[in-house]
Amino acid sequence: MTDQVWKRTIALMIIVMKIGASKKEVDHVCKEVEKLGFKPHLIHGEERNVIACIGHEKRKADLQDLNSLEGVEALVPISKPYKLASRESRKTATVIKIDGTEIGGVRLCIMAGPCSVESEKQLMATAEAVSAAGAHMLRGGAFKPRTSPYDFQGLEEAGLKLLAAARKKTGLPVITEIMGPEDVELVEKYADILQVGARNVQNFSLLKELGKSKKPVFLKRGLSTTIREWLLSAEYILTGGNPHVILCERGIRTFETSTRNTLDLSAIPVLREQTHLPIIVDPSHGTGQWQYVIPMALAAIAAGADGLMIEVHPKPEEALSDGGQSLTFKRFGELMAKVRTISAVVGRTV
Ligand code: PEP
Numbered sequence: 001m002t003d004q005v006w007k008r009t010i011a012l013m014i015i016v017m018k019i020g021a022s023k024k025e026v027d028h029v030c031k032e033v034e035k036l037g038f039k040p041h042l043i044h045g046e047e048r049n050v051i052a053c054i055g056h057e058k059r060k061a062d063l064q065d066l067n068s069l070e071g072v073e074a075l076v077p078i079s080k081p082y083k084l085a086s087r088e089s090r091k092t093a094t095v096i097k098i099d100g101t102e103i104g105g106v107r108l109c110i111m112a113g114p115c116s117v118e119s120e121k122q123l124m125a126t127a128e129a130v131s132a133a134g135a136h137m138l139r140g141g142a143f144k145p146r147t148s149p150y151d152f153q154g155l156e157e158a159g160l161k162l163l164a165a166a167r168k169k170t171g172l173p174v175i176t177e178i179m180g181p182e183d184v185e186l187v188e189k190y191a192d193i194l195q196v197g198a199r200n201v202q203n204f205s206l207l208k209e210l211g212k213s214k215k216p217v218f219l220k221r222g223l224s225t226t227i228r229e230w231l232l233s234a235e236y237i238l239t240g241g242n243p244h245v246i247l248c249e250r251g252i253r254t255f256e257t258s259t260r261n262t263l264d265l266s267a268i269p270v271l272r273e274q275t276h277l278p279i280i281v282d283p284s285h286g287t288g289q290w291q292y293v294i295p296m297a298l299a300a301i302a303a304g305a306d307g308l309m310i311e312v313h314p315k316p317e318e319a320l321s322d323g324g325q326s327l328t329f330k331r332f333g334e335l336m337a338k339v340r341t342i343s344a345v346v347g348r349t350v
């Protein structure tokens, strides 16, 4: 671990001593803190003493166990558990660059394409249509995480090859999903960005493997992942040595059944405050119905998202997956026109 990374993974914890705790008790706690590799700083208060402890995040859990010592009232963690992902450790926004495309800069990044890569004809037509409408990246799943094993599972490597061919033809960088650690080597060969789907946000073996990758990782929020858990998942990739992580809000499961998920747009300002990582919103999976995609895409941009991921299909009614939430080429063109209007209002370009 370099000095710089160590600095960014420092933990700060306050040990609050009980009113009337003896000097012997305070000294004993300080000694135990030191044994764990933390530096104790004793602060004398009018009523009670507190000990500020500075050390490495890795040992914070051991420190927490000191609450059983005599004279200790409480332990209060001050720093965030996610270190490298946090704004505390990096004030400036992370901007990810793929050739001429930026994610997290002033220009919004619009990723569009089919849910699944189905055929050469379907993918090429979509790639050309979204490119002509002004999209910056092509999306398309070759490995599909489907709820039912009987549903279309994706074209796998043949799908990756089609994505690479579409990139060659249109110049659009491609993003595609990766489902397991064993596929990293293969998918890396073809994709510009590796997508971790909602169902894999806590697949820690996958996240660790992606920490070693040189390619940016697009980390979708899980169906019931809190923002804290999500950022800790990002932390797995960052501590592994890969600084290129993009977060994607794609809706969470709530009691509401009128939409496929509930798109949590309030996550955008919360993330903005907590992290320097770029934020993309996926209103296609977030709502599950094409009629709701444009309004929620515009709301996401208005709320400060760095871009969108949109499902587009030449014939949504014939799609092998997620047809109901996919936009036609014409509707995608409408979305882009409206995004241009909104983006200017919030000081962004497209
Ligand atoms: C997808 O992007 O096609 C996908 C499967 O999304 P999610 O992981 O958000 O469900």
Ligand code: MN
Pocket (backbone or CB within 6 Å): 115, 116, 285, 311, 321, 322
């Ligand atoms: Mn989909």
